Amino acid sequence: MKKLDAETYLSRFKMLVIVGIIVMIGGRIGYGIPITHAVVGMIFCIIIGLAGFALRDLLPLKIPAIGYIMLIALILTMPYLATADFLLKYLGQSKINFLGTCTPVLAYAGISIGLTVIKLAKSGWKLILVAFVVFLGTFLGSAIIAQFVLKLLGEI
Amino acid sequence: MSEKKFIEKELTRTKGRWNRHLKLHITVLAVVIICELIGVHKFSVGPGFIVLLPLLYAVILTIIITPDVLGKVFKGLKRVVSMQECELAVPLVMISLVPLAVKYGTLVGPAVPIIIKAGPAFVLQEFGNLGTIFLALPIALLLGLKRECIGATVSICREPTLAVIGESYGLDSAEGRGFFGTYITGTVLGAIFFGLLGGFGIASGLHPLALAMACGVGSASMMTASSASLATVVPEMSDKILAFAATSNLLTGVTGMYMVIFIGLPLVNKLYSVLQPKIQKGGRAK
Numbered sequence: 001m002k003k004l005d006a007e008t009y010l011s012r013f014k015m016l017v018i019v020g021i022i023v024m025i026g027g028r029i030g031y032g033i034p035i036t037h038a039v040v041g042m043i044f045c046i047i048i049g050l051a052g053f054a055l056r057d058l059l060p061l062k063i064p065a066i067g068y069i070m071l072i073a074l075i076l077t078m079p080y081l082a083t084a085d086f087l088l089k090y091l092g093q094s095k096i097n098f099l100g101t102c103t104p105v106l107a108y109a110g111i112s113i114g115l116t117v118i119k120l121a122k123s124g125w126k127l128i129l130v131a132f133v134v135f136l137g138t139f140l141g142s143a144i145i146a147q148f149v150l151k152l153l154g155e156i
Numbered sequence: 157m158s159e160k161k162f163i164e165k166e167l168t169r170t171k172g173r174w175n176r177h178l179k180l181h182i183t184v185l186a187v188v189i190i191c192e193l194i195g196v197h198k199f200s201v202g203p204g205f206i207v208l209l210p211l212l213y214a215v216i217l218t219i220i221i222t223p224d225v226l227g228k229v230f231k232g233l234k235r236v237v238s239m240q241e242c243e244l245a246v247p248l249v250m251i252s253l254v255p256l257a258v259k260y261g262t263l264v265g266p267a268v269p270i271i272i273k274a275g276p277a278f279v280l281q282e283f284g285n286l287g288t289i290f291l292a293l294p295i296a297l298l299l300g301l302k303r304e305c306i307g308a309t310v311s312i313c314r315e316p317t318l319a320v321i322g323e324s325y326g327l328d329s330a331e332g333r334g335f336f337g338t339y340i341t342g343t344v345l346g347a348i349f350f351g352l353l354g355g356f357g358i359a360s361g362l363h364p365l366a367l368a369m370a371c372g373v374g375s376a377s378m379m380t381a382s383s384a385s386l387a388t389v390v391p392e393m394s395d396k397i398l399a400f401a402a403t404s405n406l407l408t409g410v411t412g413m414y415m416v417i418f419i420g421l422p423l424v425n426k427l428y429s430v431l432q433p434k435i436q437k438g439g440r441a442k
Contacts, residue, residue: 011168015251018177022185023255030192030210042255049254065250066257066319067417073261074410078268091262098263099209101256102315103191106215107184108252109318111237112245113215113336114222115328120336126299127337130308132349133292134338135373138312139353139382140360141287142404143370147362149277156363 002058012053016046022104023096031097041090048072164247180241180248187217205347207377212343215336246326253319260315260409267406274403281369281404282411288312289424296334297428297435305428307335310420313342314375316413320421347381354382355389364390368397372404374412379405 020042027033052069076083077091089095113120150156170177191210199206220226222242227234271278292309301308307325311317313335318327325331350373357367364386371382383401387394 005165007169008165011165011170012251014170015168015248016254018181019248019252020255022181022188022252025185026188026192026210029189030195045255045258048258049251052254052257063417064320064323066253066316066323067413069254069257070261070316070319070413073258074265074268075261077262077265079266080269084266088262088266091258096255096259098256098259099196099211100192101259102209102211103188103214104184105249105252105256105318106211107187107191107218108180108245108248109322109327109336110187110215110218111180111183111222111242112249112326112328113219113332114224114237114242114245115239116333117219117222117224119330120333123301123304123333124337126296126301127304127308127334128341130292130296130299130301130305130334131313131338131341133295134288134309134312135342135346135349135353135378137287137289137291137309138285138373139287139350139357139370140284140291141370142281142284142373143357143360143362143366144287145284146277146281146366146369149280150363150366153277155277156365 004054004057009050009053013046013050016049019104020046023101026103027097027100030103031100033095033097033100037095041095044087044090045096048076164250167244167247168251176240176244179236180244183221183237183241184218184248187214191217201348202351205351205377205381206344207347209343212340215340242328246328249322249327253322256315257319264406264409267410270403271407271410274407278369278404278407281366282407282415283419284370285311285373285408285412285415286420286423289420289427293424293427294431294435297431300436301334302432302436303330303428304334304337305432306421306424307331307333308338309334310424311412311416312346312373312375312378313338314412316374317416320413320416324421342375342378346375347377350378350382351385354385357382357386358389364393364397365400368393368400369404371397371401372406372408374405374408376405 024035024038053065055068056065191213197208221237223234288309296305307321321335372379379401383398387397
């Protein structure tokens with residue numbers, strides 16, 4: 001059995017509190033959500049987050065912590081479970097806004113890209129071109145499979 | 157992996173490092189406040205629209221203030237955001253993804269019954285999302301990109317992929333750069349491009365309902381733009397088109413991250429190792 005390192009988890013907890021405060025301030029400014037409305041939901045976020053890190057560190061599967069974290073939130077808010085109404089009361093869009101949780105992530109991400117920004121600028125136009133092919137790929141891939149299966153099922 | 161954890165532990169340690177932490181977190185807080193004050197802006201362009209979101213301003217603004225960009229011009233800026241703050245930001249991306257991932261889970265959790273009812277056609281077309289790899293990886297290799305290909309083509313690179321690439325490679329890696337190319341392009345221009353695809357898609361001869369399912373790519377703005385255009389072109393089926401697109405979009409929301417973890421990432425790495433030496437014969441692999 002693997003062990004969890006107390007110091008790492010204490011750091012993660014501190015960092016989660018800081019991030020939580022930033023998200024709540026952003027939510028107040030951008031989406032008009034009073035911090036007192038968001039704070040319970042944010043505590044749930046931190047608990048689920050630490051649980052996700054623990055699952056990644058303890059289980060032998062190669063799944064990122066974020067995969068566990070999303071899965072925990074997904075399962076707990078399935079309408080079959082009694083936890084769904086309770087959690088959604090504190091984590092709904094009127095308490096913690098989805099877009100608001102994205103802004104700090106991209107701010108940290110932008111700063112971390114600072115380490116590699118010169119290389120990013122070099123391949124910039126190629127990456128934009130590739131992005132459009134990526135969009136075309138997912139659209140055509142899904143459409144072709146859907147066409148085939150719908151035909152097979154006699155639905156079209 | 158163990159090496160990475162050691163780095164995270166060293167970097168996020170607060171003892172004797174509060175100064176560094178303060179600079180980074182206060183910079184991020186200031187950026188978040190500015191970006192949220194600017195708010196969401198949306199413009200109609202042709203069949204789609206351009207969406208400007210606070211997260212977009214945040215990534216642009218923070219890239220600009222890093223040492224190799226504006227820090228080169230204004231030396232004083234380096235005293236606040238130096239390369240050391242950039243390093244500390246790497247594990248903080250992963251931490252800050254926690255509220256986002258929880259929110260994402262709570263958005264798709266309530267949709268699980270719809271997905272269970274959706275039927276085999278909906279589930280199977282999810283695998284079509286791997287089309288990004290088959291179509292775009294060879295082209296990215298032809299353009300001379302190296303490991304950037306992995307992040308750029310593994311999926312359409314929405315937030316769940318950000319989490320997976322960030323945790324597997326770090327966003328400061330070549331894979332991370334590739335991811336960001338597709339992510340940013342999609343954020344700014346995705347709705348316009350999908351608006352065009354939805355409108356012109358009918359010329360492919362595929363059935364409107366198959367195209368409607370394809371509109372659900374796992375991004376609300378891209379799905380809205382493409383399905384609205386498609387519904388305009390085929391007005392007699394518009395209700396069904398919008399419903400099919402929305403359902404497929406929800407399904408991608410649930411499966412997207414796991415598709416990347418279990419199929420997309422292994423597949424793109426495998427395909428890269430096979431195709432890279434063949435396509436980039438002249439260029440030496442790094």
